[in-house]
Amino acid sequence: MKIAVCIKQIMDPEISPRDFKIDADAKNAVLGKNPLVISTFDENALEVALQYVEKNSGEITVFTYGVAKSEDALRKALAMKADNAVLLESTKEAGWDSYQTGKVLAEGLKKHGPFDLVFFGRQAGDSDAGIVGAVVAEELGLPLVSFVTTINQKDDKVFFDRVTDEGRERVEASPPLAVTVTNDEGNTPRIPKVKDIMMANRKQISKESVGELPASDFMEIISLDIPSSDVVCEFLDGNEPADKVNRLVEKLKESKVL
Amino acid sequence: MTHIVTVGFASDGKLNKSLFELIGAAKSFENTELSVVAVGSTIDTNELVGYGVKKVYVVDGLSEYQPESYLNAVLKGLDALKADIILLSGDSIGRELGPRLAIRKGFSLFSDVIKLKETNQGLVVTKPVYGGKAEAEFLNKGETAVVLLRPKAHDKALKSDDVAVEIEKVTFEASGFDGLVRIIEKLKDEGEGVKLEDAKIIVAGGRGVGSKENFSYLEELALVLGGSVGASRAAVDAGWVSTTLQIGQTGSIVAPDLYIAVGISGATQHMAGVSAAKHIVAINTDAEAPIFSFAEYGIVDDYNVILPVLTEKLREILS
Ligand SMILES: Cc1cc2nc3c(=O)[nH]c(=O)nc-3n(C[C@H](O)[C@H](O)[C@H](O)COP(=O)(O)OP(=O)(O)OC[C@H]3O[C@@H](n4cnc5c(N)ncnc54)[C@H](O)[C@@H]3O)c2cc1C
Numbered sequence: 334m335k336i337a338v339c340i341k342q343i344m345d346p347e348i349s350p351r352d353f354k355i356d357a358d359a360k361n362a363v364l365g366k367n368p369l370v371i372s373t374f375d376e377n378a379l380e381v382a383l384q385y386v387e388k389n390s391g392e393i394t395v396f397t398y399g400v401a402k403s404e405d406a407l408r409k410a411l412a413m414k415a416d417n418a419v420l421l422e423s424t425k426e427a428g429w430d431s432y433q434t435g436k437v438l439a440e441g442l443k444k445h446g447p448f449d450l451v452f453f454g455r456q457a458g459d460s461d462a463g464i465v466g467a468v469v470a471e472e473l474g475l476p477l478v479s480f481v482t483t484i485n486q487k488d489d490k491v492f493f494d495r496v497t498d499e500g501r502e503r504v505e506a507s508p509p510l511a512v513t514v515t516n517d518e519g520n521t522p523r524i525p526k527v528k529d530i531m532m533a534n535r536k537q538i539s540k541e542s543v544g545e546l547p548a549s550d551f552m553e554i555i556s557l558d559i560p561s562s563d564v565v566c567e568f569l570d571g572n573e574p575a576d577k578v579n580r581l582v583e584k585l586k587e588s589k590v591l
Numbered sequence: 592m593t594h595i596v597t598v599g600f601a602s603d604g605k606l607n608k609s610l611f612e613l614i615g616a617a618k619s620f621e622n623t624e625l626s627v628v629a630v631g632s633t634i635d636t637n638e639l640v641g642y643g644v645k646k647v648y649v650v651d652g653l654s655e656y657q658p659e660s661y662l663n664a665v666l667k668g669l670d671a672l673k674a675d676i677i678l679l680s681g682d683s684i685g686r687e688l689g690p691r692l693a694i695r696k697g698f699s700l701f702s703d704v705i706k707l708k709e710t711n712q713g714l715v716v717t718k719p720v721y722g723g724k725a726e727a728e729f730l731n732k733g734e735t736a737v738v739l740l741r742p743k744a745h746d747k748a749l750k751s752d753d754v755a756v757e758i759e760k761v762t763f764e765a766s767g768f769d770g771l772v773r774i775i776e777k778l779k780d781e782g783e784g785v786k787l788e789d790a791k792i793i794v795a796g797g798r799g800v801g802s803k804e805n806f807s808y809l810e811e812l813a814l815v816l817g818g819s820v821g822a823s824r825a826a827v828d829a830g831w832v833s834t835t836l837q838i839g840q841t842g843s844i845v846a847p848d849l850y851i852a853v854g855i856s857g858a859t860q861h862m863a864g865v866s867a868a869k870h871i872v873a874i875n876t877d878a879e880a881p882i883f884s885f886a887e888y889g890i891v892d893d894y895n896v897i898l899p900v901l902t903e904k905l906r907e908i909l910s
Pocket residue numbers: 346347373374456457458459722796797798799800822823824825826837838839840841842853854855856857858859860861864874875876877880892893894895
């Protein structure tokens with residue numbers, strides 16, 4: 334199988350709200366001293382691809398569309414044991430329009446493909462849109478299997494376990510396909526070994542310039558704010574655990590939930 | 592006049608409940624015409640009487656949800672009309688189909704929308720970004736916009752009259768990719784029982800619970816309260832509970848009367864799933880944890896100490 338995994342470098346989505354600042358005029362988050370990471374679900378996607386290749390066979394190429402420093406995300410993916418990496422390099426941070434991102438990725442995938450399986454995280458941890466996988470599927474004319482957690486192969490049939498609002502289900506589908514991945518207990522991303530990090534630093538990354546994209550035809554961001562909360566927590570104190578519990582039970586009775 | 596089209600699904604004959612949230616959201620617009628595209632099998636359009644819906648485009652005969660055939664069926668339904676705004680629920684079906692139909696039709700696309708309004712310049716939608724740490728407003732620059740609404744962000748529409756709806760049957764034959772992606776079986780999972788989305792009381796655990804075994808404390812409390820157990824992503828990723836119990840922006844969006852968060856720090860991505868909860872109680876050893884800026888009542892203590900006492904006390908008074 335020839336496999337592609339599309340990843341995005343973002344500001345660490347796990348930083349505490351205290352370290353999260355925005356530039357309301359530029360309508361963007363301010364990176365400051367916060368780390369850049371591979372968007373979480375993209376790492377899950379790479380993990381699912383790696384597990385598939387370990388059990389069966391295949392070659393994995395990671396793709397990213399981003400500015401020069403996105404190379405770090407590709408290096409990490411190589412350290413996790415992806416085989417090849419392609420940087421579709423832009424001179425400017427990507428905007429909010431996922432169509433544009435998807436189209437750039439689709440072009441890159443066409444040039445280096447065709448691929449049997451093209452993986453994405455279900456959504457990026459900054460734009461939280463969940464659109465790019467679908468754009469690429471449409472651009473490449475591929476069916477899409479979404480919210481996948483695990484892939485298994487029996488003879489020439491490929492089975493995808495996925496999560497829906499109703500629970501888990503198993504899907505049978507024939508490649509070529511696009512796949513979006515969601516997290517479960519079985520696809521927590523591996524932590525690369527020191528030796529593999531060193532190897533990854535020496536690997537060749539294919540870089541292709543995509544220049545600067547025009548303004549979006551579909552959308553324009555008009556404001557960005559940090560929502561404020563007006564909830565004031567009432568702390569239920571007491572000397573003994575039983576005192577705290579009794580106070581909580583009283584409160585719950587007052588609010589009629591009990 | 593803005594033509595708003597809401598898309599509903601009825602794989603088992605009953606229209607999905609979130610369709611009525613879409614209609615509720617559409618009703619806040621002035622000067623609109625409201626239509627429904629309904630895809631499924633043996634669809635009972637009488638359910639739509641009384642909500643101000645003018646016309647229903649029915650694509651019938653698809654008994655079980657299969658992504659490719661449902662996608663093509665919705666597209667067929669949309670072909671029959673000219674919409675300004677197409678609303679879908681951002682549930683697992685909507686998030687799968689919405690982007691693809693927008694792209695095929697060349698429409699603009701907004702996902703996880705919590706508010707929308709018509710302005711002089713056009714449609715403006717509000718959506719959380721950066722995992723809910725911020726909220727952005729986007730102006731639609733395209734002609735038609737597909738909008739995926741975050742489940743439970745809008746109240747369901749109320750029935751207001753008995754005016755009949757016009758019904759147009761759309762004929763559709765499955766083809767194309769339909770056979771390439773086939774759902775073959777539902778997999779059994781732990782945590783069956785009341786669906787989290789419908790639960791009145793939820794006891795949810797996070798990384799602070801510490802182990803798979805310790806989730807039994809939460810199960811006992813939930814049992815006494817007649818509620819369900821949920822979890823944060825960290826508890827899922829640790830392998831302590833199934834991913835189907837994940838609550839949050841990328842898990843279930845819930846709206847219980849009571850939400851008890853145990854050993855959960857209160858990341859915005861988690862709290863996005865509980866913003867519709869009526870009462871939130873947090874039990875956490877760290878008085879500085881962000882969860883306390885969302886909780887109505889807080890206990891700063893080790894849950895190992897609090898939960899057994901709480902369960903015992905509730906068993907006493909509830910039995
Ligand atoms: C794109 C994206 C989507 C995401 N979607 C979701 C989602 O849908 N749902 C979700 O939950 N997360 C989601 N996350 C992850 C989220 O950002 C957090 O990492 C996660 O919610 C943290 O889980 P937690 O609160 O259990 O763990 P932690 O943040 O580690 O918190 C553990 C808490 O337990 C407390 N504690 C420790 N021991 C005890 C004890 N003995 N008694 C009481 N308290 C104790 C600690 O003080 C701490 O506050 C997402 C992240 C990304 C990037």
